[in-house]
Amino acid sequence: MTRLAWRAAWVAAAAIPAAFLAVFFAWPAGALILRGFHDGATWTLAGFEAVFSSARTWRALGFTLASATATTLLCLVLGLPGAHALYRCSFPGRGFLRAAVAVPFVLPTVAVGVAFGALLRPDGLLGFLGLDGSAVSIVAAMVFFNYSVVVRTVGTMWARLDPRLAQAGTTLGAAPLRVFATVTLPALAPAVLSAASLVFLFSSSSYGIVMVLGQTRFHTIETEIWYLTTALLDLRGAAALSVTQLVIVAAALWLSGRAQSSLTRALRLQPDVAASRPLRWRRDGAALATTLAVAVLLLGLPLIGLAWRSLHRDGVLTLANYTGLASSELPGISVLGALGTSLTTALAATVVAVPLGLLVALVASRRPRRREGRRALALLEAAYLLPLGVSAVTVGFGYLITLNRPPLDLRSSIVLIPIAQAVVALPLVVRSLLPTLRAIDPRQLEAAAVLGSTPFDVLRRVELPHLARGLGLAVGFAFATSLGEFGATSFLARPDRPTLPVLVFRLFGRPGAESYGQALAASVLLAGLAGITMALAERLRPREVATW
Numbered sequence: 001m002t003r004l005a006w007r008a009a010w011v012a013a014a015a016i017p018a019a020f021l022a023v024f025f026a027w028p029a030g031a032l033i034l035r036g037f038h039d040g041a042t043w044t045l046a047g048f049e050a051v052f053s054s055a056r057t058w059r060a061l062g063f064t065l066a067s068a069t070a071t072t073l074l075c076l077v078l079g080l081p082g083a084h085a086l087y088r089c090s091f092p093g094r095g096f097l098r099a100a101v102a103v104p105f106v107l108p109t110v111a112v113g114v115a116f117g118a119l120l121r122p123d124g125l126l127g128f129l130g131l132d133g134s135a136v137s138i139v140a141a142m143v144f145f146n147y148s149v150v151v152r153t154v155g156t157m158w159a160r161l162d163p164r165l166a167q168a169g170t171t172l173g174a175a176p177l178r179v180f181a182t183v184t185l186p187a188l189a190p191a192v193l194s195a196a197s198l199v200f201l202f203s204s205s206s207y208g209i210v211m212v213l214g215q216t217r218f219h220t221i222e223t224e225i226w227y228l229t230t231a232l233l234d235l236r237g238a239a240a241l242s243v244t245q246l247v248i249v250a251a252a253l254w255l256s257g258r259a260q261s262s263l264t265r266a267l268r269l270q271p272d273v274a275a276s277r278p279l280r281w282r283r284d285g286a287a288l289a290t291t292l293a294v295a296v297l298l299l300g301l302p303l304i305g306l307a308w309r310s311l312h313r314d315g316v317l318t319l320a321n322y323t324g325l326a327s328s329e330l331p332g333i334s335v336l337g338a339l340g341t342s343l344t345t346a347l348a349a350t351v352v353a354v355p356l357g358l359l360v361a362l363v364a365s366r367r368p369r370r371r372e373g374r375r376a377l378a379l380l381e382a383a384y385l386l387p388l389g390v391s392a393v394t395v396g397f398g399y400l401i402t403l404n405r406p407p408l409d410l411r412s413s414i415v416l417i418p419i420a421q422a423v424v425a426l427p428l429v430v431r432s433l434l435p436t437l438r439a440i441d442p443r444q445l446e447a448a449a450v451l452g453s454t455p456f457d458v459l460r461r462v463e464l465p466h467l468a469r470g471l472g473l474a475v476g477f478a479f480a481t482s483l484g485e486f487g488a489t490s491f492l493a494r495p496d497r498p499t500l501p502v503l504v505f506r507l508f509g510r511p512g513a514e515s516y517g518q519a520l521a522a523s524v525l526l527a528g529l530a531g532i533t534m535a536l537a538e539r540l541r542p543r544e545v546a547t548w
Contacts, residue, residue, distance in 0.1 A: 226393065357430045414497060
């Protein structure tokens with residue numbers, strides 16, 4: 001293959017996922033933004049004026065920012081001791097504890113909301129606290145979901161910090177708290193900011209949690225978009241809110257990126273050294289005790305409570321909620337049918353997202369010699385990862401207003417659901433595969449080329465075998481994310497063919513102990529499938545893939 005043909009092949013490899021995102025992400029998102037500023041005849045801000053003249057909108061905006069900020073701060077306060085205990089100390093059971101704290105992140109948000117609802121309702125294990133239907137319950141569920149983001153992101157950097165600076169501070173007589181505040185914490189600042197921005201992003205788009213626990217009292221921008229679209233059919237107002245959400249997310253990511261960039265330059269002065277020391281109770285006991293308390297009370301108790309409540313109906317221990325799922329007792333709703341739809345769409349989304357993610361990872365891992373080439377690849381990678389910063393609700397809403405007429409009239413087609421789920425899963429697939437490719441020693445590639453291997457031979461014999469090591473995690477991420485996806489799917493699922501998360505939400509909103517019990521049982525089923533999928537994927541995770 002000539003050099004020109006080889007370059008053409010790379011351009012084609014980049015164009016395929018770019019075309020997919022252009023049609024199924026950029027076009028709907030662009031149309032959504034246009035709908036917010038254009039009424040079909042003239043440019044106008046009437047949609048914004050109408051939406052922001054409502055006190056309900058300002059309450060939703062305020063609650064979105066307040067709950068996401070509170071969740072971010074709590075995750076940092078609780079997550080930093082967890083990062084220290086699980087990544088700086090070695091002790092029996094550390095691997096199990098690391099895996100256990102990571103499980104909540106892959107659970108569907110609807111199942112998380114149902115779990116906290118069962119725990120805090122008046123007859124729940126923590127019902128005596130009186131937090132049912134409160135803002136505290138929503139923030140607690142968001143912390144449950146995002147805790148592992150801080151632990152994993154900060155912990156992986158903490159494990160590689162050069163310990164000599166902290167040791168020097170201790171030798172000079174500084175107290176441990178002062179060493180942490182003046183030496184360790186500044187060095188960890190880029191990872192802390194990265195984790196904080198991700199938690200803020202995920203919290204401000206915790207659609208399923210707020211829909212289940214909000215109980216019509218608390219609203220976020222995402223739930224308001226759903227309300228304006230489905231209840232009031234106010235598409236222009238919903239578009240204005242979607243644009244507002246995009247602005248908030250973009251501003252948060254930009255501020256975080258600027259801060260990380262300035263702090264990372266200072267961090268380059270320190271070498272990366274893998275360090276893990278034996279646990280010493282006097283030094284590490286407080287961090288480990290905090291981590292164990294979080295793992296048991298915040299992470300374990302809601303899941304245990306969910307499983308326990310699903311085995312009860314009217315105060316009696318029974319399997320009726322599970323047998324009810326199999327017999328489809330509720331009229332017009334087939335739980336097994338919803339499970340089949342979820343598995344089918346998640347599998348289809350995985351089939352779409354993984355090959356596209358593989359192409360993106362291969363293209364983004366190139367090593368151009370020219371600075372312009374490296375900058376172009378960086379921009380290309382950022383464009384491919386852009387769906388990670390856009391709410392799934394925005395994606396689903398965009399489909400409703402663009403893919404409902406020729407040339408792509410998919411309004412009644414079920415293929416919209418796996419496509420939307422693939423758009424959501426694609427950035428996670430890329431982030432799973434790219435570190436493995438970048439970890440390949442450049443000297444290995446250069447040696448193969450010097451020995452006469454063609455670029456295709458280098459790709460086939462060196463890069464693809466490395467890439468195959470990360471496929472298990474990528475497939476697991478794509479399948480688990482698609483299985484629990486609720487934001488876009490709630491807009492796109494047909495009433496007669498809901499997915500399991502949509503059905504759980506419907507069952508949770510129906511009156512009666514039978515519906516509530518089946519919602520609990522279906523949530524356990526959904527959480528179990530997602531958890532088992534990610535547990536299997538984690539076993540196949542390459543060491544190079546340490547963060548999301």
